[in-house]
Amino acid sequence: MVDFRLSERDKLVLARTRAESEICRTYARFYDENEGDFPPDELPEAEEFYANAAPIPAEGLGDSGAPVMGALTQAGQNWGDYSVRMRRTSTAGLGNAALAAAGTPEQNEKWQKLILSMAITEPGCGSDPSRVQTTAELDGDEWVINGEKIFVTTGIRAKGVVIWATLDRSAGRAGIKSFLVEKETPGFEVPHKEKKLGIRADDTAVYVFKDCRIPRGNLLGGNEEIPKGGGSGGFRGVMKTFNMTRPMTAAFGLGIAEAALDFTREHLNEADIEVDYGAMPSSETGAATKFKQLEALYEASMLTTLRACWLAGAALPNNMESSVCKAHAGSAVRRITQGCIEILGPIGISRDHLIEKWMRDCRITDIYEGTGEIQRLIIARGLLDYTRADLN
Ligand SMILES: Cc1cc2nc3c(=O)[nH]c(=O)nc-3n(C[C@H](O)[C@H](O)[C@H](O)COP(=O)(O)OP(=O)(O)OC[C@H]3O[C@@H](n4cnc5c(N)ncnc54)[C@H](O)[C@@H]3O)c2cc1C
Structure with a gap:
């Protein structure tokens, strides 16, 4: 049975990820504007945070399994800043x-x-x-x-x-x-x-x-x-890599989109615009309706991503699901960040805030690891049982 519930240990790991992500974010604008520079591998505030943080129990990975937690952690890290956190990833490329x-x-x-x-x-x-x-x-x-x-x-x-x-x-x-x-x-x-x-x-x-x-x-x-x-x-062996890396790429973009949603929600709150999940569109502001649509896009994308990861964790085929989540997220994160900018107006395009940067940062989700068009070709071939020669 598909189960995305998190263990207490998982929640602790994600809370720490969020804390580190907040630190990374403070470096984001500088390195965006100084493209030739690399963010440092070690951030003093993050090292201090980890030195003082409560230890994580060694046991207790939740039913969600490693790939699901991997995607949630990637999203949590990118909520802060893509480039700064990439620099801090000490292991894998x-x-x-x-x-x-x-x-x-x-x-x-x-x-x-x-x-x-x-x-x-x-x-x-x-x-x-x-x-x-x-x-x-x-x-x-x-x-x-x-x-x-x-x-x-x-x-x-x-x-x-x-x-x-x-x-x-x-x-x-x-x-x-x-x-x-x-x-x-x-x-x-x-x-x-x-x-x-x-x-x-x-x-x-x-x-x-x-x-x-x-x-x-x-x-x-x-x-x-x-x-x-x-x-x-050869080709086939390495292509298998994408079944795991595509859901992770989707998760990268979704972390950025979540940052945009959180920022927009805060500004709606400050403007006393209530986002009421029980309200009919006719009884609320257009901004609130639009915001809920963007949140729904995020949820749908995250669920397809977690499903692809869950299948990988259960050692089940996930070729199609990897493409589904990548294609969906690639398009969703663009619509979400642009939609948030539209809701926010001038705040959205000002470089005093990071949201215009998040719109630029998440564009890559639909390009690397295979563009959206290529993912849709893979999905169509899978659904129609076509070969590459039939549909290319
Ligand atoms: C920041 C960044 C990091 C990257 N990292 C890596 C990396 O680590 N390693 C690596 O090897 N590459 C990497 N890439 C390259 C990336 O994978 C390619 O840009 C991507 O695969 C698209 O290839 P292309 O740019 O040559 O576009 P093209 O293949 O020339 O495609 C151009 C356009 O045509 C569309 N298109 C192409 N074929 C079809 C078709 N059959 N049907 C419909 N539409 C089609 C595409 O979707 C696209 O919109 C990276 C790119 C960027 C921007």
């Missing part, structure tokens, strides 16, 4: 999830402690990874990588990257494999950080590979002979 999905036990043992980014996107290849132009050629006992990757999240801080490269451009998806390249490998360059609309202080980088040689064993999934179109480290 997206590449760690890819390594866990496609690496051998030995490869996991070797690299899982490194922060790993994941680089698929190239100047001419985003939604359709079969167009990957970065090449990997076997030369003796080494792979030689050549190509360029853009918009790599955690790209500067990461100590290595899971990179998608093709063994044979004419083979499309079948030729694509994933490789682990450690930073400092000769021929692996990080020319600059990307400049962005939102999540501006976040670490998003460009990578260039020029005759970058890596050991043969860095092909994810193992080092057996690789037939063209077969073998390991």
